[in-house]
Amino acid sequence: MHESSSPSHDFLTLADIVGVYGIKGWVRLRIRLDDPNLLLSLPDLTLVAAPDAPRSARQSVVVEALQVHGKGHIARLSGIADRTQAEVVNGREIQVAAAHFPAAGDDEVYWRDLVGLEVWCTEGRLRSLLGKVKTLFETGANDVLVVAPCEGSIDDREHLIPWIPDEVVKDIALTERRIEVHWYVDA
Numbered sequence: 001m002h003e004s005s006s007p008s009h010d011f012l013t014l015a016d017i018v019g020v021y022g023i024k025g026w027v028r029l030r031i032r033l034d035d036p037n038l039l040l041s042l043p044d045l046t047l048v049a050a051p052d053a054p055r056s057a058r059q060s061v062v063v064e065a066l067q068v069h070g071k072g073h074i075a076r077l078s079g080i081a082d083r084t085q086a087e088v089v090n091g092r093e094i095q096v097a098a099a100h101f102p103a104a105g106d107d108e109v110y111w112r113d114l115v116g117l118e119v120w121c122t123e124g125r126l127r128s129l130l131g132k133v134k135t136l137f138e139t140g141a142n143d144v145l146v147v148a149p150c151e152g153s154i155d156d157r158e159h160l161i162p163w164i165p166d167e168v169v170k171d172i173a174l175t176e177r178r179i180e181v182h183w184y185v186d187a
Helices: 083-089
Strands: 011-021 026-031 045-048 059-061 063-069 072-077 093-097 118-123 126-137 144-148 159-162 169-173 178-182
Touching: 011 045, 011 072, 011 083, 026 083, 126 159
Parallel strands: 118 178
Antiparallel strands: 011 026, 011 093, 026 072, 045 059, 045 093, 063 072, 118 126, 126 144, 144 159, 169 178
């Protein structure tokens, strides 16, 4: 499970171009996918200069080759044949229309689908609204929900809840826009 920085569901950011590699136009990528090889098979990828860039700033791209390099990845992109061209796209994102991205499996959920859901906490017999999911992040032990206060929430504080299915995260109801957790309310 990986974080998606874009709150919009129209386009999904799959990778960030974080540098150049060599003189033949390869770029360094920070990939936001569990399976990096999806970059090689997804249709209609686009390069975007900024997360909020207009559609006119989008440029079609094909990931022609992808290799693991150190702790990251390097890629050869269509239309980029030398270091100078690679430097021009440094800092851009590789995105895909959400409609082209594979649907989550029956027992899976994408992080982007959790952002904005209400988080209800059950502690003993008490059920309280903690807030809404602001974002998620990875840690070494488990992923963490960042829950921001909202109208009707129990307090005005941000809560961090470990993503531990069945033990802490009891239920996800996407259609009802809520997550049920068994956790404690900070005093």
